[in-house]
Amino acid sequence: MDKLIITAALTGAEVTREQQPALPLTPDEIARAAEECAQAGASIVHVHARRPDGTPTQDKAIYAEIIEKIRARCDVIVQVSTGGAVGMTAAERLAPVELRPEMATLSMGSVNFGDDVFLNHPADMAAFLAAMKEFRVRPEFEIFDAGMLHSLQRWLKQGVVDGPVHVDLVLGVPGAMAGTPESLMFLRSQLPPEATWTVAGIGAAQLPLAAMAIALGGHVRVGFEDNVWYRKGELATSNAQLVARVARIAGEMERPVATPDEAREILGIMR
Amino acid sequence: MDKLIITAALTGAEVTREQQPALPLTPDEIARAAEECAQAGASIVHVHARRPDGTPTQDKAIYAEIIEKIRARCDVIVQVSTGGAVGMTAAERLAPVELRPEMATLSMGSVNFGDDVFLNHPADMAAFLAAMKEFRVRPEFEIFDAGMLHSLQRWLKQGVVDGPVHVDLVLGVPGAMAGTPESLMFLRSQLPPEATWTVAGIGAAQLPLAAMAIALGGHVRVGFEDNVWYRKGELATSNAQLVARVARIAGEMERPVATPDEAREILGIMR
Amino acid sequence: MDKLIITAALTGAEVTREQQPALPLTPDEIARAAEECAQAGASIVHVHARRPDGTPTQDKAIYAEIIEKIRARCDVIVQVSTGGAVGMTAAERLAPVELRPEMATLSMGSVNFGDDVFLNHPADMAAFLAAMKEFRVRPEFEIFDAGMLHSLQRWLKQGVVDGPVHVDLVLGVPGAMAGTPESLMFLRSQLPPEATWTVAGIGAAQLPLAAMAIALGGHVRVGFEDNVWYRKGELATSNAQLVARVARIAGEMERPVATPDEAREILGIMR
């Protein structure tokens, strides 16, 4: 079983300071949170940029500042989001990929997302993939529902994507797949050969699915983007607090936590 | 185990005469095909309207003509589609529901669909449900992926929908859930209590999933909308030919085929 | 998908003429039944010997007579049982293997079996395997419960058995695994790589599991050993009647039935 890769999803596109007062928003805050998470055991940070007013943006300059400031502090892998926000074009969403970060997310389809639709048109998906190839960015394929894994299988079969792939199973978004052990086990049974996977449980699903992933040989994503609570009725005080708990559980379960360089090796990221 | 309800999906929104020369397009053709399918064992016909040039339409007048002509020929349950075509508004797609057909489809989310996106915005879904309640139309919930079943579970929990529900598991659309036995078994394991279900396997998945559904106590949808072939390399000669094969397999498997009135009772459709 | 191998389990060790008047018991009756089943589509016959009074026996001479008489009539693969009856020693049970039939069963563990225990001690299992290797008999591994598949996996891992293996999933014996679609799907998900498999559903499970196996790419065993009924309340008139129904369903499902030579090729049986 590989060492455990913990991803910290620090900010997201939708969470607010009202919901989570410790949410990092500025490049400085994000870089500081990244360093704390790295110290707590994270080897990847998944980042979204925000404007000074807190609204989500795919502005390349802000992403550049975030990446630079994280790199100044620690060696954690930076994974940029290409999710963007409702209404953005594919080109806008792709902007941070041009910065050649080590990783970027690539969502494998469209799905209702709470009261909205998270649109990923097939043509846009192809454009995202082409850009990641061009800029030599390792994709993390975001899987919100079973059909998205099937679409990835089709890409593999067509040779558009070369394996082994790395996927993120995002479970518990209203409109997408349920945040249940059954969902996790089913998706796991449908993974492409040699795929590595992480699980991002939303809200109350974060902790139980993280423990299952540790036991199953998968990897774990936690952080404010997916869940702002430490326990029922008690907000987490930082992203690092959530990372540290996963690291402690992994320690009890004899699953060592990967350093960023170990994570690079597991994921096949060349520097 | 209930008697077997066979649904014939006669026309769809996308299949062309080039792909399937026997495709029924006009109200007269659709009514004739419905009658043939009813004679072959179908108790529901799932209908889409087309304009004289073959393009899809949600025109209420055309649906009215289709329904009237089917009713003149046979007692089969008419289920209208609310799927519409890319670019239609929710109001347009809802038009045939106002005709108070016995059933209508209600797609439970958004999903990539081949080279397009099949959009079902949460707000539109709520509008579709409200209309079906108002016009006393029994919904068939269309499930293209696992998350859509979860959304239906949420509606049931919220009391927005009262059970038992009837669902159609549409398996094999590129972009949605794979047309595999594993998909079928997983969705079946996640059904709401007392739900009735049918399976619509796309293309080559139609026949094996139909046989599984017969064995599992589910129901079966076949027809040109989902599959134009009788066997590999050989087009079906009619929708009824596909229905008749399912009826023969059901006969061999000691699963009697339901009449339209028996289907109404199984599905809780009041006339 | 391979062509469909139908095995006819003609007699078994326990069924009586009182339960099934058409049960073949003598070598002549068994040979005649084998020929009828071969004509109806079976490529393997699974045989048990009985004494003139109908009680089960592993007497080599009777097995020899059965095999000779079958071979005089048709080319079907003869698979002898090593199950024996309660109280027999392993050596007794092994006797027919010395006749070098093309196949023999090898039960992969112990399990309660109705009001008895079907004992297969680990040391006896090893002896059975050694004998089958010595006499160059292709084993069909009988799997009555999930743990038995695990034991086979262990043999494969230890190199005691070389793959690909052929297994028979016997589902529905009281005391063993339930005769349900869920059991079948679970065992199928746990098969060794490249394994071929057949399913023997007991009693009312025979027909639905047969249909599922046809759809899933597995093979099918039917016959009086497992089920004496044609339909609820109506006894089958012959083993061949049960075989013929499976062949008809396979025909409807576009799954051609294998000849004995095609079955030999699929199963890797050298002559």
Place this chain on the structure above:
Amino acid sequence: MDKLIITAALTGAEVTREQQPALPLTPDEIARAAEECAQAGASIVHVHARRPDGTPTQDKAIYAEIIEKIRARCDVIVQVSTGGAVGMTAAERLAPVELRPEMATLSMGSVNFGDDVFLNHPADMAAFLAAMKEFRVRPEFEIFDAGMLHSLQRWLKQGVVDGPVHVDLVLGVPGAMAGTPESLMFLRSQLPPEATWTVAGIGAAQLPLAAMAIALGGHVRVGFEDNVWYRKGELATSNAQLVARVARIAGEMERPVATPDEAREILGIMR
């Protein structure tokens, strides 16, 4: 989700001092170990008696001494084993049940067990059940393979057993069901309604299956009977060390550990 019941399986019938120097064998040692485990978070101790020479025994007097000495120290629930050892009669194995302990195990079938067969004849199982009813002992149904759960379902259906039942899923015995997450999820999907369950993973399966059970709402059994190691290459220093780790993981996962009285309430044990 109920509070977590941790069972400590202190001694077993087969483990030796050579394998695990800290193995408790005498009534005094067992009672001391029980108290330590209770302090570490166990609410049930599963006990086997040994003779002074370390061989397993179902001697009622020794069980009586064990129970008395445990009760003198702490309030933990005592669950006696009825497994006995190879060659014992059902009456011998049942002896400790006559002491009216709060719980006793009832194995639901026969299965190969390493190099032996663990025999539980259907008639003996019925005798065990009758005795537990007579002496008002709460059974824990031991499930070593999928078919055993099916046998329990049959007892429930026949009304021989009243639900809700409590089962122990013993996973990883060579000859029985594999100690894998897939096994656990499958058995869990087949549980009778309202059943409570614990998982006893054997050897290296103990820790990952324990973590899964905590996440899934099940309960956990650990201890030297099932596993003598703390981690790869390092023996546990006591049963309590294994219990304490489970309690720590449960704490991290916000699943509080049950006291003995809370366990009694969850399991429906009247005193």
